[in-house]
Amino acid sequence: MRPFRLRFCALFCVIAASVSGLGAQNPELDLLIKNGHVIDPKNAIDAVLDVGIAGGKITRVAANINPALARRVADATGLYVVPGLIDIHSHVFYGTEKDAYLSNSDTAVQPDSHSFRSGQTTLVDVGGAGWRNFLQFKEQVIDRSRTRVLAFINIVGSGMKGGPVEQNLSDMDAKLTAMRIREYPGVIVGIKVAHYRGAEWDPVTRAVDAGRETNVPVMVDFGTHTPPLSLEDLLLKYLRPGDILTHMYSGVSGRVPIVDESGKVRPFVWEARKRGVIFDAGHGGGSFLFRQAVPAMAQGFRPDVISTDLHTGSMNSGMKDILNTMSKFMNMGMPLQDVIKSNTVKAAEVIKRPDLGHLSVGAEADVAVLNVRKGTFGFVDVGGGKLAGDRKLECELTVKGGQVVWDLNGMSRPMWTEMR
Numbered sequence: 001m002r003p004f005r006l007r008f009c010a011l012f013c014v015i016a017a018s019v020s021g022l023g024a025q026n027p028e029l030d031l032l033i034k035n036g037h038v039i040d041p042k043n044a045i046d047a048v049l050d051v052g053i054a055g056g057k058i059t060r061v062a063a064n065i066n067p068a069l070a071r072r073v074a075d076a077t078g079l080y081v082v083p084g085l086i087d088i089h090s091h092v093f094y095g096t097e098k099d100a101y102l103s104n105s106d107t108a109v110q111p112d113s114h115s116f117r118s119g120q121t122t123l124v125d126v127g128g129a130g131w132r133n134f135l136q137f138k139e140q141v142i143d144r145s146r147t148r149v150l151a152f153i154n155i156v157g158s159g160m161k162g163g164p165v166e167q168n169l170s171d172m173d174a175k176l177t178a179m180r181i182r183e184y185p186g187v188i189v190g191i192k193v194a195h196y197r198g199a200e201w202d203p204v205t206r207a208v209d210a211g212r213e214t215n216v217p218v219m220v221d222f223g224t225h226t227p228p229l230s231l232e233d234l235l236l237k238y239l240r241p242g243d244i245l246t247h248m249y250s251g252v253s254g255r256v257p258i259v260d261e262s263g264k265v266r267p268f269v270w271e272a273r274k275r276g277v278i279f280d281a282g283h284g285g286g287s288f289l290f291r292q293a294v295p296a297m298a299q300g301f302r303p304d305v306i307s308t309d310l311h312t313g314s315m316n317s318g319m320k321d322i323l324n325t326m327s328k329f330m331n332m333g334m335p336l337q338d339v340i341k342s343n344t345v346k347a348a349e350v351i352k353r354p355d356l357g358h359l360s361v362g363a364e365a366d367v368a369v370l371n372v373r374k375g376t377f378g379f380v381d382v383g384g385g386k387l388a389g390d391r392k393l394e395c396e397l398t399v400k401g402g403q404v405v406w407d408l409n410g411m412s413r414p415m416w417t418e419m420r
């Protein structure tokens with residue numbers, strides 16, 4: 001079989017080369033995305049324009065770029081062209097360790113199997129690895145993925161393995177956590193605190209200490225505490241501006257919800273936003289209720305960032321993917337432009353990666369082309385409740401570093417009849 005396969009591959013490569021030669025002779029652009037409605041909040045662009053890509057970078061954003069200049073042209077008429085989406089809360093430390101929850105386990109998701117089909121070019125794993133097993137995560141996942149994978153490392157040295165491992169205060173070391181972050185600047189972009197059930201504040205204070213030493217944010221999944229720890233103290237005393245409360249619309253017993261019994265967003269939650277605490281949707285399999293989100297949205301308390309909390313449980317229930325989650329917010333009244341902003345330039349700002357989340361000339365060419373489908377749709381929360389909606393996002397094309405990595409309807413491809 002091997003010689004045949006090699007011959008087939010060689011033949012295919014020749015065909016591919018001739019197809020890519022169908023465009024201009026010495027093209028200035030590798031790919032031209034034409035006539036799409038570009039939403040690039042960082043550059044205040046919200047208009048029908050063309051986007052030119054060459055050498056893996058954005059090289060031109062302008063009206064009426066001549067298609068003869070491009071090797072490949074994708075017609076995005078009627079579609080939205082946006083920066084590649086960033087998911088600041090996912091779980092992608094997949095592996096084969098038994099009973100290891102989201103740290104080298106099969107509850108986590110292989111990044112490329114999920115990212116590109118929903119317009120994502122950057123996934124941030126939050127807490128899968130701690131300082132002890134980050135190198136394994138890097139070698140096993142980060143280095144092997146085409147998706148850009150970044151990490152918030154867990155304040156627990158062994159990472160998010162569930163059970164007693166995550167309750168072990170003696171494995172929460174600010175110094176060693178900071179040491180690991182300093183070794184991988186820009187890849188480890190934050191620190192995660194999650195699932196601690198005790199009465200102590202130590203997981204939070206140690207994470208904040210490490211964050212202060214390394215100038216990265218802390219993300220807190222406040223979990224469940226019996227009796228509940230004070231959410232007000234967390235938001236107003238312990239977290240710094242730029243730190244993140246994830247699962248903002250959760251309604252689990254053991255954590256104070258942001259919307260009180262009378263349906264009002266609590267005053268201290270508004271105060272926290274004013275002082276710069278970041279609120280992240282973090283949908284997940286148990287952390288997003290319309291009962292919380294709808295009244296909060298009606299009062300103007302929107303998410304700063306709309307993340308998935310991706311794992312095999314959430315992707316196969318109400319969350320599904322980032323576009324389904326973003327669509328929920330559109331159907332709760334958030335304009336498309338703001339939804340895009342939250343998962344591009346705002347997400348990049350939160351993780352302190354200003355090189356990402358925009359289509360500036362010179363930026364790495366991470367682009368998503370999205371369709372806003374109109375029709376009758378249903379969106380389900382973690383309690384099983386449904387919201388009816390009339391708009392739903394779908395990803396037509398994803399480009400990562402200038403390469404087409406997802407093309408739902410072949411918009412960047414020639415007709416087969418034109419191929420030799």
Ligand SMILES: [Zn+2]
Binds near residue numbers: 284309
């Ligand atoms: Zn999570």
